[in-house]
Amino acid sequence: MGLTVYNTLTRNRDAFVPLDPTHVRMYVCGPTVYDRAHIGNARPVVVFDTLYRLLKRAFPKVTYARNITDVDDKINARAKESGRSIREITEETAAWYHDDMAALNALPPDVEPRATEHIAEMIAMIAVLIDKGHAYEAEGHVLFSVGSMPDYGALSRRSQDEMIAGARVEVAPYKKDPGDFVLWKPSSDDLPGWDSPWGRGRPGWHIECSAMSGKYLGTSFDIHGGGQDLVFPHHENEIAQSTCAHGPGTFARYWMHNGYLMVDGEKMSKSLGNFFTVHDLLAKAPGEAIRLTLLSTHYHQPLNWTDDGLAQAKQALDRWYTALERVADVAPGDGAAELAPVLAALEDDLNTPAAIAAMHDLATRLNKADSADDQARLKAALVDAGALLGVLQSTPEAWRRGGESGGPSDAEIDAMVAARTAARAARDFAEADRLRQALADAGVTLEDSAAGTRWRRG
RNA sequence: GGCCGGAUGGCAGAGUGGUGAUGCAGAGGACUGCAAAUCCUCGUACGUCGGUUCAAUUCCGGCUCCGGCCUCCA
DSSP states (O other): OOOEEEETTTTEEEEOOOSSTTOEEEEEOOOBSSSOOBHHHHHHHHHHHHHHHHHHHHSSOEEEEEOBBOOOHHHHHHHHHHTOOHHHHHHHHHHHHHHHHHHTTOOOOSBOOBGGGGHHHHHHHHHHHHHTTSEEEETTEEEEOGGGOTTTTTTTTOOHHHHHHHOOSOOOTTOSSTTOEEEEEEOOTTSOOBOOTTOSEEEOTTHHHHHHHHHHHOSEEEEEEEEGGGIIIIIHHHHHHHHHHHOTTOEEEEEEEEOOEEETTEEOOTTTTOOOBHHHHHTTSOHHHHHHHHHSSOTTSOEEEOHHHHHHHHHHHHHHHHHHHHTTTSOOOOOHHHHHHHHHHHHBTOOHHHHHHHHHHHHHHHHHOOSHHHHHHHHHHHHHHHHHHTOOOSOHHHHHHOOOOSSOOHHHHHHHHHHHHHHHHTTOHHHHHHHHHHHHHTTEEEEEETTEEEEEEO
16 A cells, blocks of 8 residues: 655655554554543544554554553542542543543554553663663652763754753753653652652653553554654653663654644643533534544644534535435445545545545535446445545434434424325425424424435434 | 744635645525425635746745644643
8 A cells, every 4th residue: 555644753754664564553642541531632543543444454454552541640639639549530531531432433442551550561661771871860760861862852853952941841950951851750658659679659651651562562663643742742752761772773663643623723732721522522413523523634734623613524424424325225336446536545644634525526426326336336435435534334314313312302203204294295285394394493304305205303 | 032833715624836626605507396405507715025937826035924842731
């Protein structure tokens, strides 16, 4: 396959050549489990899930690892303020996360390692870094020494001088260099801690990803993904830890970063408080519509989340499902040739907007097709394209009916439609139109055809 | 202050050195008891000032504006 990806490391669109063509390995930074996932958290999940689907199609084996960070000071703070146990909070939040991401049709990763289950690996890695002279112990902390690594800053393209000049935070006195970062820090008795050669403590943020990616994907693997905001310091520090521990030239070869999600032109983030959760959105829109909204902008661009954008994604899905329902009785044929433009768009650095445009073209031609052969090919292509983007996973009928939330039930609607059909048969159009209007007022649209009347919610 | 991105038609959003993105919205038409869905046809684009070129929205430079990173964040 001719996949090219924009590689943050080279600032270029590079041809994707896996280290092992029989086994592609990808790591994506997962959530810190202390609160509901917001829509900005969902963007990388959906983007890299789409990449995962594309890779699975092209390569015999793909291992996708996404961590769960379940040891973190934000979690500790949440536990303290709520009076609940850390374990309770992390388990509950991880379960929410799984539910929400599944509702967005995100496939589960092959491996989902938890930080607290890999403390031993982290301690071992830290010990190696100390042995090799890349880390030092100070006041119960273990710090990575950025001065020990000449290439530090290569991913984010910043020199150490710049970082010192731009530093806006107070530098802890025990740091040899202001850029040094924590690998291990001491825990007081009321905080989670593990015994280590440096006393009871807990890991710094960055070390878990280095330790767990190394364990599950090997010291070198293909793709490392995450949000753009992780480029510095998180990914820079992961590179520092992993390459200093495992040797030059190791670690991830392609670094892919999705752009921010904006709301009203501002970056959405937990710290700004202008976020809304996937869970809340799912109450007002189907998961597929949320997913398609996230894929409607190229992953590298900022995405401004709006209700209108969500509505447009819903309409696109309506259009595709409608096209598929028309050929519900047609068995899918060989759609490979018709799928090619969709595939080409996705292989071009995951150009999902272009892929969506190609799907619209498939739908238009499917709507026009009158030969069974054309219908079979185009239907297969549209269904396959949907599987690549992780949409069209419902049936057209189920999609059309939506969920029963308030308003008349399916049975009530069916009864009104039957009454209207009877009125029409009797040419009582006033009564027929009254029923149509009553349903319209309840958000139900009717579509008459030779085959009968269909209805849709929304 | 340092470093990154971006600026496309009413809206969203791809892309390209020279002809069509696409979707939504809008206008007209076909179809329909009326609709809806579908199909056909049609507007309105590439921030600004220069440069390179036969030709620039696309390449180069200045400017303006917007956003982000440099601190926990996807």
